[in-house]
Amino acid sequence: MRYSGLRVIKEALTGHKGWKPAWRDVAPQAQYDYIVIGGGGHGLATAYYLARNHGAKKVAVLEKGWIGGGNVGRNTTIVRSNYLLDGNEPFYEHSLKLWEGLEQDINYNAMISQRGILNLVHSDAQRDAFTRRGNAMILNGADADLLSTETIQKRYPFLNVHNARFPIKGGLAQHRGGTVRHDAVAWGYARAADQLGVDIIQNCEVTGFRIEGGKCLGVETSLGYIGGGKIASCVAGSSGRLMAKANMRLPIESHVLQAFVSEGLKPVLPGVITFGAGHFYCSQSDKGGLVFGGDLDGYNSYAQRGNLPVVEDVCEGAMAIFPMLGRVRLLRMWGGIMDMSMDGSPIIDRTHIKSLYFNGGWCYGGFKATPASGWCYAHLLATDTPHEFAKAYRFDRFEKGQMIDEKGVGNNPQLH
Amino acid sequence: MIINHPILGPRDSAEFTYMGDAALLDRPDWQAKDALAQFIDYGYLRDNPAGPHQELWYHEQGDRSFLVVTRDTTTHEISSVKLANDVARSRGRST
Ligand SMILES: Cc1cc2nc3c(=O)[nH]c(=O)nc-3n(C[C@H](O)[C@H](O)[C@H](O)COP(=O)(O)OP(=O)(O)OC[C@H]3O[C@@H](n4cnc5c(N)ncnc54)[C@H](O)[C@@H]3O)c2cc1C
Numbered sequence: 001m002r003y004s005g006l007r008v009i010k011e012a013l014t015g016h017k018g019w020k021p022a023w024r025d026v027a028p029q030a031q032y033d034y035i036v037i038g039g040g041g042h043g044l045a046t047a048y049y050l051a052r053n054h055g056a057k058k059v060a061v062l063e064k065g066w067i068g069g070g071n072v073g074r075n076t077t078i079v080r081s082n083y084l085l086d087g088n089e090p091f092y093e094h095s096l097k098l099w100e101g102l103e104q105d106i107n108y109n110a111m112i113s114q115r116g117i118l119n120l121v122h123s124d125a126q127r128d129a130f131t132r133r134g135n136a137m138i139l140n141g142a143d144a145d146l147l148s149t150e151t152i153q154k155r156y157p158f159l160n161v162h163n164a165r166f167p168i169k170g171g172l173a174q175h176r177g178g179t180v181r182h183d184a185v186a187w188g189y190a191r192a193a194d195q196l197g198v199d200i201i202q203n204c205e206v207t208g209f210r211i212e213g214g215k216c217l218g219v220e221t222s223l224g225y226i227g228g229g230k231i232a233s234c235v236a237g238s239s240g241r242l243m244a245k246a247n248m249r250l251p252i253e254s255h256v257l258q259a260f261v262s263e264g265l266k267p268v269l270p271g272v273i274t275f276g277a278g279h280f281y282c283s284q285s286d287k288g289g290l291v292f293g294g295d296l297d298g299y300n301s302y303a304q305r306g307n308l309p310v311v312e313d314v315c316e317g318a319m320a321i322f323p324m325l326g327r328v329r330l331l332r333m334w335g336g337i338m339d340m341s342m343d344g345s346p347i348i349d350r351t352h353i354k355s356l357y358f359n360g361g362w363c364y365g366g367f368k369a370t371p372a373s374g375w376c377y378a379h380l381l382a383t384d385t386p387h388e389f390a391k392a393y394r395f396d397r398f399e400k401g402q403m404i405d406e407k408g409v410g411n412n413p414q415l416h
Numbered sequence: 417m418i419i420n421h422p423i424l425g426p427r428d429s430a431e432f433t434y435m436g437d438a439a440l441l442d443r444p445d446w447q448a449k450d451a452l453a454q455f456i457d458y459g460y461l462r463d464n465p466a467g468p469h470q471e472l473w474y475h476e477q478g479d480r481s482f483l484v485v486t487r488d489t490t491t492h493e494i495s496s497v498k499l500a501n502d503v504a505r506s507r508g509r510s511t
């Protein structure tokens with residue numbers, strides 16, 4: 001079924017009785033060509049691009065819970081391509097371009113809203129760093145715009161530019177950045193993949209791998225054994241847990257990140273704004289709630305909830321730049337488990353076990369990467385060669401000293 | 417979270433800085449034949465368990481001691497707290 005404006009009107013006039021489930025509910029087959037483990041954004045995108053770009057026929061996505069219940073449905077929905085390093089920027093710019101065409105491609109309204117992202121500058125040194133970053137972005141074909149304090153004050157009159165401790169001295173804007181309705185990304189990819197014949201199997205937890213003679217033949221699941229030509233791990237925060245079943249240790253720690261939503265307000269915040277002197281970022285959803293977040297709680301965690309010190313820190317960040325938020329009430333808060341890698345950058349690579357592939361280490365920037373991650377992972381799976389834009393995302397970069405460390409903080413996952 | 421410091425008693429975890437897996441106490445021998453492989457492992461690979469985890473907490477806002485805390489990463493329940501010094505000594509090291 002194709003969605004269209006006409007269809008919405010027709011259904012509205014006939015009691016909405018004609019809508020069908022957006023994807024099939026199927027039992028697993030005995031053998032697939034490709035098994036993608038994890039029905040988050042990345043797993044679903046991978047399955048979709050395997051079918052769409054590479055004509056793969058027998059593809060399954062195995063999800064232990066329901067699709068969209070992981071980080072893809074928990075993040076603060078920011079998309080952007082404002083990275084500095086060569087290993088990253090072409091990949092994220094490819095992702096942003098894919099976002100721009102996604103809704104037409106999958107015939108699904110993902111509410112992609114390019115209202116821009118503004119990274120605030122609070123010191124001269126920070127302005128130098130952001131200027132360099134902006135230049136790197138432009139060199140890679142992305143857009144970047146260094147704004148003066150005056151322009152910022154005019155565009156965002158509610159910002160406290162004269163804060164005594166953290167005055168706003170300008171900002172780096174990416175006007176093509178913005179937000180995307182995160183659940184719709186999972187649903188849209190699922191529906192599009194399903195239409196190309198991908199089996200999406202929910203409530204199917206992978207509990208082990210069948211490995212013989214150094215080759216992965218399939219997976220043990222809560223629904224029994226399923227054989228696969230190629231097995232693709234794509235479970236984000238659960239990466240360590242899953243790959244331990246293949247006796248692999250990863251350059252990854254799992255940490256909890258919290259997110260917050262306020263009560264609904266009239267439109268007050270155009271686009272995404274990030275505080276440059278603390279860790280705070282904020283946007284306004286179409287429903288009117290302010291969606292914001294800050295730092296990790298800072299210690300290994302598999303509990304999908306956070307602690308109070310970070311709540312306080314995030315609210316302090318908010319008050320430092322948006323004093324107008326002082327009386328806004330918090331509506332909801334939650335946590336998600338992040339796959340924090342040793343250098344803050346992801347991995348899309350083969351493993352030392354034949355036919356077993358790995359995608360993970362997305363830290364808290366993996367939502368924006370969803371389309372490109374699926375695109376490049378599908379390329380790797382189908383052709384056994386890394387995609388041009390993801391060739392730096394290898395396991396062996398750590399031992400080779402080729403870390404992609406945007407922040408320059410070293411092998412300390414909780415600091416990225 | 418409250419960490420029951422062996423010397424100072426119960427302290428708010430916000431006084432501490434988290435320093436990662438306590439396996440970092442066991443620095444490899446740089447003269448070993450396979451020192452390179454061991455250091456790659458030491459520097460970059462982690463067990464990252466869902467369940468009990470031995471980890472280092474540095475009492476930065478307190479007495480500056482390093483602690484080895486055993487905490488369940490699925491519940492945040494702390495089952496043991498020891499001075500990292502004592503742990504290292506019990507493994508036969510001088511400090
Ligand atoms: C609070 C928060 C805010 C964030 N904000 C942003 C942001 O603003 N911008 C941005 O770009 N990124 C952001 N992120 C990061 C982003 O959400 C993640 O990096 C990204 O969603 C991870 O990829 P995914 O969608 O595939 O993960 P998930 O949706 O977590 O998918 C993994 C799936 O694997 C399943 N699974 C796990 N184990 C198994 C198993 N054994 N068998 C079968 N299935 C299994 C899980 O149930 C889950 O559904 C944020 C994350 C959080 C938590």
